[in-house]
Amino acid sequence: MKRKSDDTHTHIWNTKAWSALVDHAKVIKQRHLRDLMKDTKRCQSMSAQHDGVVLDYSRQLATEKTLDLLMELAKTARLQEKLISMANGEKLNTTEDRAVLHVALRAPPTSSILVDGKDVVPEVHKVLKSIHEFSNLVRSGKWTGATGKALTSVVAVGIGGSYLGPEFVFEALRTDKTAAAAAKGRTLRFLANVDPVDVSRVLEGLDVETTLVVVVSKSFTTAETMLNARTLRRWLLDGYSSDASVAPAKVVGKHMIALSANVPLAVKFGVEASNVFGFWDWVGGRYSVCCAVGVMPLALQYGFGVMQRFLAGAHSVDKHLLAAPMKSNLPVLLGLLGVWNSTFLGHPTRALLPYAQALLRFPAHIQQVDMESNGKGVALDGTKLPFSSGEINFGEPGTNGQHSFYQLLHQGTVVPCDFIGFCVSQQPVKLADQDVSNHDELMSNFFAQPDALACGKTLADLAAEGVPERLRPHKAFPGNRPSSSLLFKGALDAYSAGQLLAIYEHRTAVQGFVWGINSFDQWGVQLGKLLAKQVRNEIAKPSGAAGFNASTSALLKVYMESKKAKC
Secondary structure, three states, X not given: OOOXXXXXXXXXXXXXXXXXXXHHHHHXXXXXXXXXXXXXXXXXXXXXXXXXXXXXXXXXOXXXXXXXXXXXXXXXXXXXXXXXXXXXXXXXEOOOOEOOOHHHHHOOOOXXXXXXXXXOHHHHHHHHHHHHHXXXXXXXXXXXXXXXXXXXXXXXXXXXXXXXXXXXXXHXXXXXXXXXXXXXXXXXXXXXXXXXXXXXXXXXOOOHHHEEEEEEOOOOOOHHHHHHHHHHHHHHHHHOOOOOOOOXXXXXXXXXXXXXXXXXHHHHHOOOHHHXXXXXXXXXXXXXXXXXXXXXXHHHHHOHHHHHHHHHHHHHHHHHHHHOOHHHOHHHHHHHHHHHHHHXXXXXXXXXXXXXXXXXXXXXXXXXXXHHHHOOOEOOOOOEOOOOOOOEEEEOOOOHHHHOOHHXXXXXXXXXXXXXXXXXXXXXXXXXXXXXXXXXXXXXXXXXXXXXXXXXXXXXXXXXXXXXXXXXXXXXXXXXXXXXXEEEOOOOOHHHHHHHHHHHHHHHHHHHHHHOOOOOOOHHHHHHHHXXXXXXXXXXXXXXXXXXXXXXXXXXXXXXXXXXXXX
């Protein structure tokens, strides 16, 4: 059944629920978290749990009334209906007439999800089975390179969603004991940037005879990815050039595979048809970690069993999203609080602060998931938004970030924060002469920083401590800086990494559904790419680049002259 367009409904910003929150924000801005945190009943009520994950949002500048009003906004926006529609395969990506079904990528084989009347779940598991079989062949040494050597190194070539998500999971599991044991003797690297320096760094120390190149591109036309793929194909062929017994076709056929929806172009490139592992137009790039895009390179590194646990963790949150009441639903709560902070309290930025070094690439992945999804200027029907949608995301692992940008968080611009921590370390260390373990030291900061941001320190506090009067303004902390804390009861592993991914994927969708925008297209990336193609075509001409505005023409002239002088 075709879903009714949202343009048949009143825009969310013209509703009573929206106006009530606008009025409520004026009142709540007069409150201070220092006082709100003294209310034990309020603090206890502002938490939720699911499958070993605890969310504490008591340090948000919000009251029980705030939550009631946000729930009314969600009801007015038909949030629950839209989430169910997404999971049922309805075409919510209206500008591209596509379903939005990353949940199908981790659905069990007994599930049934229809797109255009066809159940997509069997096809998902058919591809997963192929990935399982191929990754086992490579890892066991049964699939070899052109000269019969085992392929122990993998270079995954992709950009954006074909890179950031898989790299986040790769880094998250590098120091997980189960995954690390499975990866022993293997290397996985990612090539994304078209900058030749990235190619040089990625290929450093690799042997063409033991390297498998995985080209990741849905269309097999992405400019940066295809140039890098051609560069690596040349590297492979050059590496075998002295061995006349190895045909170029064999080199490409044994050392390159593709993850793509465009089989003909991949085959034309030289990849064998049987080595093209597909995915579908209902998988957005930034939501593609759970399909071949992420599962193949990660299964080659860590084994398919580890990736099954990752998919199971994501599926656990998918079920929670659709079944849990909104007031105890982790992604719904995070999404609604994001709307509250950015749209109603006027905080356009959000910091992602994982207190886990293994999550060093998680903020970068969520930057794309969130900013490419919700950085939109119009509603679904094309009406210009009267507010700025989306949030500016940034972050670093704690405690490194504390010695970098926390100065601004505490005494500069107000930036709502998401703290992420784990009760158990992947690599525990306890020195005999120390009172606490290294992980305890890390987590002490995880617990302390949200309180410091919320409560701050007053001039009176400083006076009581005997701080000289002239220094008190400099040492005062205004507090009232909102944050949420996600605490996982175990360690970061494949399962919890899947949970974390799904929580933030769905948080983004929740915000988009409430705002009434399309979180699943990305037309904003096209204009710059189009102009870059025009510049490239001009640079390729013998006469050099011409035909641009005065500023660009002047810079291009400097570039072309400097390039010519150095050649």
